[in-house]
Amino acid sequence: MTALIATIKKELLLLLRDIHGLLLLFVMPVAFILIMSLALQSQFAQNAGGQKIAVLVDDQARSDSAASVIKLLEQRDVFSWHVTDTLSAPEKIRHDEAAFLLTLQQNNNDLHAEILVAPATNPQIEAIFTAVVGEAMSKQRIEALLRNIKMKRALDSDFSLDDGIDEDALNSNPVTIQYSYQKNQTTSVQPASAQPTSVQQSVPAWLVFAMFFSVVPLANTLISERQQGTLRRLRTLPVPLALPVIGKLVPYFVINQIQVLLMLTVGVYLMPLFGADSLTLGHSLAGLLLMSVCLSIAALGYGILIAVVARTTDQATTLGGVGNILLAALGGIMVPRFVMPDSMQQIAGFSPMAWGLEGFLDIFLRSGGVKDVLPEAGSLFLFGAVTIALALVLFRRNT
Amino acid sequence: MESVPAIAVRNLRFHYPGEKLPAVDDITLSIDTGSCFGLLGPNGAGKSTLLALLTGILLPQHGDIRINGERLSNTRKLHEYISLVPQDYAFYPTLTLQENLDCFAGFYGLQGAHKRARIDFAVQVCGLDDLLHQRASSCSGGVRRRLNLALGLLNQPELLFLDEPTVGIDAQSRHFILESIAGLQRAGMTIIYTSHYMEEIQSICDAIAIIDHGKLLVQDSLANILARAADMPALPARQNAQRLEDFYLSLTHHALRD
Missing domain, CATH: 3.40.1710 (abc type-2 transporter like fold)
Known part of the structure; x- marks a missing residue:
């Protein structure tokens, strides 16, 4: 346990001193939320009005x-x-x-x-x-x-x-x-066709994007440890072989939760100051927590897998960055799913970012609860569990 | 009664997958407790693989390693009383020296007063007292080498493996590190030391092994090897102080390795 605490503390210190990593994780998504929400405000309003x-x-x-x-x-x-x-x-x-x-x-x-x-x-x-x-x-x-x-x-x-x-x-x-249903049965979720405002779309979209971008600092620290010989040194210490990997998951999980808090705060309090709508958070704190936890597990699984597979920081940045952009383009982060043609909407369903975004929209837009986000949360958790397990197997094999 | 060697290796062999020749090929050697043992060999000779096998990073494919008489099987237990100081600066450059020491002490499971005492010991041996709040990345090569060594002392190991611990530093730092190592040996630590600097080996080691192409070419006390070197025909313009290097080159030859 002492070794795990030391690893967590070390990771947090490394991240705090990584100015590029901090910009990527916190400043970039806030900037995206501000720019995209304001730029697309009238477009979304027109769309919603014309629906x-x-x-x-x-x-x-x-x-x-x-x-x-x-x-x-x-x-x-x-x-x-x-x-x-x-x-x-x-x-x-x-x-x-x-x-x-x-x-x-x-x-x-x-x-x-x-x-x-x-x-x-x-x-x-x-x-x-x-x-x-x-x-x-x-x-x-x-x-x-x-x-x-x-x-x-x-x-x-x-x-x-x-x-x-x-x-x-x-x-x-x-x-x-x-x-077509039993009358008087309350249905909590609004129609799937309900469309968000620019703030309702942008805040969860860029939050999901930012959480997946933890791949870059996460991969860079693991690759630096490998290149500097620190991993080799750790092999001669009385600690589990998987410690460098497991030890990264905990602090980055905390970082992801801070990202959620920050982006939601921006959506609720900062956006109205710029003349945009305030983000409505729905009524299910439990659903929000579930989505936040499962999305973080998926993002970290993806990140740690890239970190283990990439041999250099350049490879990790390219693989992680380009992979993220593709997942985002596909998953309705950059282009909202409702404006995509049916065939693209079907393909978008394969992106874990789409699962994250749909889960948040279920809560924020459609007043959904835990039950309503279970499919998305379950898919994210499964994706995270599989990628983490695969990363651990590859790490053991390669180290 | 004959004392048990700190390390006894018998018929050790390790072959990397896809490589033509084994990296370590049927090596048998013995390292006395409390000695400073020099491991010499050109680049690619198999020194790093041998160190990886002795420190439990790699598991032997054939042969037997005994540490303090016990067959090497539980590497977790082994790692509590050995330490490897790698050739690389194997620490976190953006952390301060103190933070690095705290972090690695945590890896060893050290806490409280015990942790502070171990860190104080390492800091004192390596002369880092006034530098603890500097970031490692902003320190000179000499300080980084001393930090690298200090991190290896946190568990106060019985066996200390040093892989070229003086590469790329000035004469003052090198002298300080060699003095520190000699002091550790005097305190009873067994040192396994690899270097390409023959004068370092000559100044601190009491026994030597030379390996090349994965094979052990010679293992003996420094005195015996220097005596054998003295019997060799002197090379032109060579000084007496370079006898060990002459002997080494006579065994490993002059051809470039990389």
Whole structure:
């Protein structure tokens, strides 16, 4: 234990005297957050404002009345209307790929609308949508009724309104609502399609990036120890062979947690001073801690693996730096995932940085909790555990 | 009753994977307790590999190493009473001398008063008292060499392995280090010393081994080797003080090694 404490103390001292390392870990991400949040503020605002609520329309009626209703609905441009006839439509709703499925059915002369509501759909949006559909259906009924009256009058000069109107049909509710989930079941996470503001995107994105950048100082110290012969000397000391590796993980874990605190503080308190939004932290401290710990384990695993594999500090800087930039470009750090085409979004899912960012966005943007970030946190932990184990095996083999 | 040697090596062999020839090839030697033993050989002769084997960094592929009569098996235990001072400045340049000493004392598991006493001993032997708050990177080569040695003394080892501990320093520092080593030997420490400086070996060692191409060419007391060197035909313009070097070159030849 004394040896481990000595190693941790040594690593902290080395880092405190590594001005480049400190700039990389703390100043660079703060600068990125400031610049990117402010530069992209209007772009994100436009994007969020222009975001439409997706509705799938399944026209089973295939009648003039149905076509008339769809035409009326399409005038409501707060919704984006997507005609579908696939059987998978209800499945898409269950997975929140659209807010509603509107099915139009013809029963004799009556047109009937059925609405399937997605789990994450906001109840207020649901009320608005129901009203919009109800209005369109009513308009269509009135138009049909007027056409009917005009036609009967033309054929029969003695036609009376009392003779021609089916009041039961007129009074029946033309719209029914169903739910793709159990009603009253609270769903904590907002739709996956919810888009962040520039601050909500930039703070977690560059925080994730900064945590992975611990690879550079971490690798440099291990490689310097190897090049200076210190590792060889440590082999003749009564300490475990893995001490130089394990001893680095603890202080850099602490450094990562300080990065989290600093970046969140910047997001919450500093950004508003520059006229940007304040970062909203969500409601789950436990979820935030879980993400922070698992992300750090993943970042350190990646860092220690590069440190063990690279032979020189140049190699480590290139391998770690370029690797980080690629993971960031792929993982939605540099380009938000929601602006990527579907195929790129699928590929982005392979980057551990994307797992980290999505986990933070689940908490900050979608008010998620521990349960909601478990998939991302689990993936990060697994990635970290595998890379650390691999690094230890390679370190033992190479030393 | 014959005393047990500090180190007894029998038929030791080590072959690096992918290399044509073994780095250490069937070496048998013995180092007396309390002696200062000089290990000589050209670059690539196998000295570093032999030191790595004797200090437990590498495990022998063939042969037997006994330290104080006990077969070398538990390297963790071995490392409590041996120490290696490598040729490299094997410490942390951005830390101060005091921080380096504290750090390595921690690696040895030293704490409290015990730790302070060991650090004081190392600082005193190596003459570092007034330099403790300087960063190692800003110190002269001589101070760095003394720090390198001081770190190797923190566990007050019974066996001290010194790998070219005076490379690249001025005459004053070299003299100080050699005096310190002689003092440690007088205090009962067994020293294994490698160097390319024959006059250093001649001044502090009482026994010598010369190895080349992984093989032991000779092992004897300094007096016997100097006597054998005296029997050799004198080379032109060579002084008596260079007898050991003449003898060494006669065994390892003049061809450049790197």
